[in-house]
Amino acid sequence: MSNFIQRLRWADYLILAVIVVFFGYIWITIDGTLNYKWRWHLIPNYIIGWHSGREEYFANLLLQGLGATFRISIYASVLALALGIILGVARCSANLTIRMLARTYLEFLRNIPPVVVVFIFFFFLSQQLIDALNLERWSRGIARQEDNGIWEFFFGEMRRFPSLISGVIVLALFESAFVGEIVRAGIQSIPKGQGEAARSIGMSRFQELRYIILPQAFKKVLPPMANQFITLIKDSAIISLISVQELTFKTVELVASSRMIFEAWITTAAFYFIVCFGLSRIFARLEKGAEKA
Amino acid sequence: MSARTPIIEATNLDKFYGPFHALKNIDITVHQGEKMVICGPSGSGKSTLIRCFNGLEWHNSGKLVVDGVEVYQGSKDILKLRQEVGMVFQQFNLFPHLTVLENLTIGPMKVRKIGQAEAVKTARQYLDRVHIPEQADKYPAQLSGGQQQRVAIARSLCMESRIMLFDEPTSALDPEMINEVLDVMVELVDTGMTMVVVTHEMGFARKVADTMVFMEEGHIIEVSPPEQFFTNPSSERCRLFLDQILAH
Numbered sequence: 001m002s003n004f005i006q007r008l009r010w011a012d013y014l015i016l017a018v019i020v021v022f023f024g025y026i027w028i029t030i031d032g033t034l035n036y037k038w039r040w041h042l043i044p045n046y047i048i049g050w051h052s053g054r055e056e057y058f059a060n061l062l063l064q065g066l067g068a069t070f071r072i073s074i075y076a077s078v079l080a081l082a083l084g085i086i087l088g089v090a091r092c093s094a095n096l097t098i099r100m101l102a103r104t105y106l107e108f109l110r111n112i113p114p115v116v117v118v119f120i121f122f123f124f125l126s127q128q129l130i131d132a133l134n135l136e137r138w139s140r141g142i143a144r145q146e147d148n149g150i151w152e153f154f155f156g157e158m159r160r161f162p163s164l165i166s167g168v169i170v171l172a173l174f175e176s177a178f179v180g181e182i183v184r185a186g187i188q189s190i191p192k193g194q195g196e197a198a199r200s201i202g203m204s205r206f207q208e209l210r211y212i213i214l215p216q217a218f219k220k221v222l223p224p225m226a227n228q229f230i231t232l233i234k235d236s237a238i239i240s241l242i243s244v245q246e247l248t249f250k251t252v253e254l255v256a257s258s259r260m261i262f263e264a265w266i267t268t269a270a271f272y273f274i275v276c277f278g279l280s281r282i283f284a285r286l287e288k289g290a291e292k293a
Numbered sequence: 294m295s296a297r298t299p300i301i302e303a304t305n306l307d308k309f310y311g312p313f314h315a316l317k318n319i320d321i322t323v324h325q326g327e328k329m330v331i332c333g334p335s336g337s338g339k340s341t342l343i344r345c346f347n348g349l350e351w352h353n354s355g356k357l358v359v360d361g362v363e364v365y366q367g368s369k370d371i372l373k374l375r376q377e378v379g380m381v382f383q384q385f386n387l388f389p390h391l392t393v394l395e396n397l398t399i400g401p402m403k404v405r406k407i408g409q410a411e412a413v414k415t416a417r418q419y420l421d422r423v424h425i426p427e428q429a430d431k432y433p434a435q436l437s438g439g440q441q442q443r444v445a446i447a448r449s450l451c452m453e454s455r456i457m458l459f460d461e462p463t464s465a466l467d468p469e470m471i472n473e474v475l476d477v478m479v480e481l482v483d484t485g486m487t488m489v490v491v492t493h494e495m496g497f498a499r500k501v502a503d504t505m506v507f508m509e510e511g512h513i514i515e516v517s518p519p520e521q522f523f524t525n526p527s528s529e530r531c532r533l534f535l536d537q538i539l540a541h
Binding site: 194196199202203207212216219 | 347348349372373375378379386387388389390399400404405445448449452
């Protein structure tokens with residue numbers, strides 16, 4: 001730390017001073033003009049609440065939302081990875097029709113704003129899908145059961161299950177386009193000789209991909225792939241628009257009921273930051289470890 | 294080589310890369326157990342020809358029958374055929390994410406569906422054969438070029454193929470490693486396997502070849518036994534080529 005201070009020059013102090021003045025000004029403006037009353041002390045209660053009747057702690061709005069964001073991100077990542085691998089392989093297919101189909105899917109999703117994709121999917125497809133699978137009835141049935149603890153752990157409140165599913169699917173569809181491009185880049189970075197060697201010992205196209213090409217490709221694309229999953233967590237905020245009860249949606253709810261606009265949003269921003277920054281640090285460390293090995 | 298049974302038969306083979314005519318009306322027959330060495334200037338179509346033999350490249354017209362199977366694009370039998378036709382590449386093409394032993398066993402286990410124990414046993418046997426049993430658990434990147442190429446040869450041997458194709462197996466090697474690879478190949482000659490070798494190593498060719506083939510600009514110019522090929526080639530161009538590479 002002292003080392004760091006020694007390295008500062010007068011110009012650095014000037015820049016720091018300007019920044020402090022700037023934020024100080026904004027602070028005073030909010031405090032003065034808006035006459036905003038900060039109520040930070042109420043926020044912890046909205047993360048972990050105390051139920052006075054049952055005399056126990058429970059996860060309140062913000063923590064519930066964070067939990068939902070975790071679930072959605074994990075399921076959507078798995079689904080996006082599966083779809084992305086299929087898409088990436090299809091993009092490298094020898095068959096022109098398959099290549100064009102994959103390209104079309106990709107260009108559609110890449111050139112439409114995610115919000116629009118979310119709405120189109122929600123209004124046109126998701127309700128039909130949920131009706132067709134009879135998910136609504138099924139999930140309500142489970143919600144009424146006595147010991148649905150495991151279900152709730154994996155999927156949150158079961159009454160909200162259909163909306164969770166549409167959220168996961170739309171997020172996965174959207175991200176799969178980008179995962180697919182990463183997979184394609186990985187496949188194409190593997191020298192042609194690898195495929196030729198695999199074929200020369202009699203491997204089928206599937207075996208060639210499964211045992212030779214994809215394992216090498218994945219090692220190469222691990223950094224952008226990890227990055228894409230962090231992006232997915234951030235993008236998951238979009239599905240709050242279709243009433244999936246994740247962190248952003250819960251924050252909107254909290255702001256509406258308590259009017260703690262700044263506190264609630266700053267807390268939520270902090271949650272996203274901690275999760276995403278933490279993951280990026282973990283991935284960076286894993287990468288370094290993989291390099292050494 | 295008492296019974297001269299043909300194992301590779303090419304008739305009127307033509308191959309194009311776009312407008313480039315890579316193979317021109319190729320007629321050639323390789324017999325069972327025969328050691329054929331193909332030479333010629335670069336770009337003459339030698340590699341293309343042997344890559345057609347296991348369907349890594351597809352000829353555009355003519356007929357090619359390998360080990361009783363007709364080779365053509367879209368053939369259902371090509372995967373089966375490739376198990377019988379091993380290939381050793383100029384750039385080794387070992388699988389870098391697998392250990393040496395795994396490189397040798399993945400073909401037998403996944404393609405021939407042989408059990409792991411048996412595949413490992415066979416693999417160790419062939420590693421002995423190419424004189425590097427101690428490298429089994431290393432990764433390809435930890436080996437020298439000569440060692441990598443010997444692993445590649447062992448990988449093909451593990452498939453128990455009946456035919457082996459060598460595509461300039463020593464061209465990417467440092468000079469001091471060429472002999473260790475050639476020695477292994479000379480030892481293979483005694484097993485009675487059919488071998489087609491594209492190479493510029495004329496000493497090796499003289500020692501092992503039953504038949505010498507000279508190609509230029511997509512044509513087969515000369516096919517003759519080595520004693521005639523090296524002392525009295527019938528074509529002028531072949532003589533010139535030999536003079537050039539034997540000069541130093």
